[in-house]
Amino acid sequence: xxxxxxxxxxxxxxxxxxxxxxxxxxxxxxxxxxxxxxxxxxxxxxxxxxxxxxxxxxxxxxxxxxxxxxxxxxxxxxxxxxxxxxxxxxxxxxxxxxxxxxxxxxxxxxxxxxxxxxxxxxxxxxxxxxxxxxxxxxxxxxxxxxxxxxxxxxxxxxxxxxxxxxxxxxxxxxxxxxxxxxxxxxxxxxxxxxxxxxxxxxxxxxxxxxxxxxxxxxxxxxxxxxxxxxxxxxxxxxxxxxxxxxxxxxxxxxxxxxxxxxxxxxxxxxxxxxxxxxxxxxxxxxxxxxxxxxxxxxxxxxxxxxxxxxx
Numbered sequence: 349x350x351x352x353x354x355x356x357x358x359x360x361x362x363x364x365x366x367x368x369x370x371x372x373x374x375x376x377x378x379x380x381x382x383x384x385x386x387x388x389x390x391x392x393x394x395x396x397x398x399x400x401x402x403x404x405x406x407x408x409x410x411x412x413x414x415x416x417x418x419x420x421x422x423x424x425x426x427x428x429x430x431x432x433x434x435x436x437x438x439x440x441x442x443x444x445x446x447x448x449x450x451x452x453x454x455x456x457x458x459x460x461x462x463x464x465x466x467x468x469x470x471x472x473x474x475x476x477x478x479x480x481x482x483x484x485x486x487x488x489x490x491x492x493x494x495x496x497x498x499x500x501x502x503x504x505x506x507x508x509x510x511x512x513x514x515x516x517x518x519x520x521x522x523x524x525x526x527x528x529x530x531x532x533x534x535x536x537x538x539x540x541x542x543x544x545x546x547x548x549x550x551x552x553x554x555x556x557x558x559x560x561x562x563x564x565x566x567x568x569x570x571x572x573x574x575x576x577x578x579x580x581x582x583x584x585x586x587x588x589x590x591x592x593x594x595x596x597x598x599x600x601x602x603x604x605x606x607x608x609x610x611x612x613x614x615x616x617x618x619x620x621x622x623x624x625x626x627x628x629x630x631x632x633x634x635x636x637x638x639x640x641x642x643x644x645x646x647x648x649x650x651x652x653x654x655x656x657x658x659x
Contacts, residue, residue: 387598387613389590392645394432394451395638398424402645403634405600407592411611411628416636420462420471428453431491432641433506434541436648443467446475448648450493450506457481457491459522481524487511492541493519494549497650505549507565509536516565530571539563540587540644542597542617542658550659552589552599552617558582562617562659574619586642589614589658597658600630602642607635617659 393401399421404414433450440446444463451458463475485491490509495502504519512534517524535555543550548566555561560577584601592598597614609630615623647654 387590387592389588389598389600390645391588391600391634392432392435392643393639394424394429394641394643395636396427396640397638398422398426398429400435401639405611405630405634407598407611407613407627409628411630413630413634419464419469420476423460423462423476424451424453427640429640431485431488432643433491433493434644434646436495436646438647438649444472444475449643450481450491452485452488452491455486456483457485479522481522489537490539494541494544495648496544496546496549496655498546502650507541507549507551509533509539514563514565514571530565533563535559536561537582538585538587540589540599542589542614542656544655545657550617552576552587552597552614552658554581554584554587554601556582562619562622564659574617576617576619576622577624588642588644589656590644590646591654591656591658595657597656599624602635604635604639607637609634614658616657 388404388406391403391405395401399418400423401416401418403416406412429451431452435447435449437445437447440463443466445466446461446463448461451460458478458480460478463472464470465472488508488510491507493504493506495504506517506519506524508515512531514530514533516528518526535557536553537556539551539553541549542552548564550562550564553561553563558579558581559575560581562574562576564572583603585604586602588600588602590598592613595616599612599614600609601612602609611627611630613625613627
């Protein structure tokens with residue numbers, strides 16, 4: 349695959365999302381702390397104005413947040429986007445970078461894509477496409493998509509949380525098929541994807557009571573739920589995860605009410621034995637009043653080797 353030159357204003361954001369260190373052998377606590385030292389994630393935001401904003405969060409000591417990059421502006425109607433999936437980017441030869449994702453606008457779900465010209469750093473207006481997937485998207489509290497690349501091509505699953513039910517669809521082009529529902533999740537406040545494998549996807553979820561769980565959803569069969577922590581996690585409205593090293597996770601927890609965010613290094617999840625190392629609060633510049641909803645920004649091509657493997 350041809351690698352394209354990315355403008356300097358974007359390179360810092362994109363490059364940080366790809367950064368991960370190999371795990372250092374040793375005790376679990378030390379392993380997680382050392383891995384986190386070289387890891388970063390890119391936080392994406394849909395603002396109240398309908399803009400896209402990107403910011404790099406780096407696991408330094410103290411934690412640092414890069415200068416926000418706002419681009420493109422005016423993608424969506426003002427103050428109408430409620431949920432957004434992770435946004436994957438990939439080179440679009442000969443001279444652009446294309447991004448694809450989903451948002452809910454009002455009560456409808458939309459798929460969108462757009463290209464940024466590498467030479468100017470600006471949106472190619474002709475590239476922006478937004479298409480309606482369906483209606484009835486008013487009560488969901490979480491939405492994301494997971495793509496696993498197989499020898500026969502990509503396998504894409506979409507997930508939504510509504511009341512006590514997690515719903516999964518298989519996505520093939522514009523068609524959402526094979527709907528499966530899993531009940532019993534009424535306590536979940538929000539969740540984030542932490543693993544993508546050939547046989548399952550896994551999420552890290554916090555509850556309104558403060559507990560933290562992993563939820564493994566296999567391609568067939570019932571979900572496997574494991575308690576990771578019993579308390580203190582109830583304040584976070586949004587969780588964003590990025591791979592750190594081979595099998596650990598860099599986790600960002602955002603409290604929109606107090607406009608605060610904290611970064612954590614999480615070892616490969618194994619129930620209560622999971623090591624969680626608090627790296628500290630992210631500066632006040634991260635969670636801004638104009639931020640509407642947050643998402644993970646990542647390299648989305650099959651060649652990127654950016655799949656999550658946190659459980």
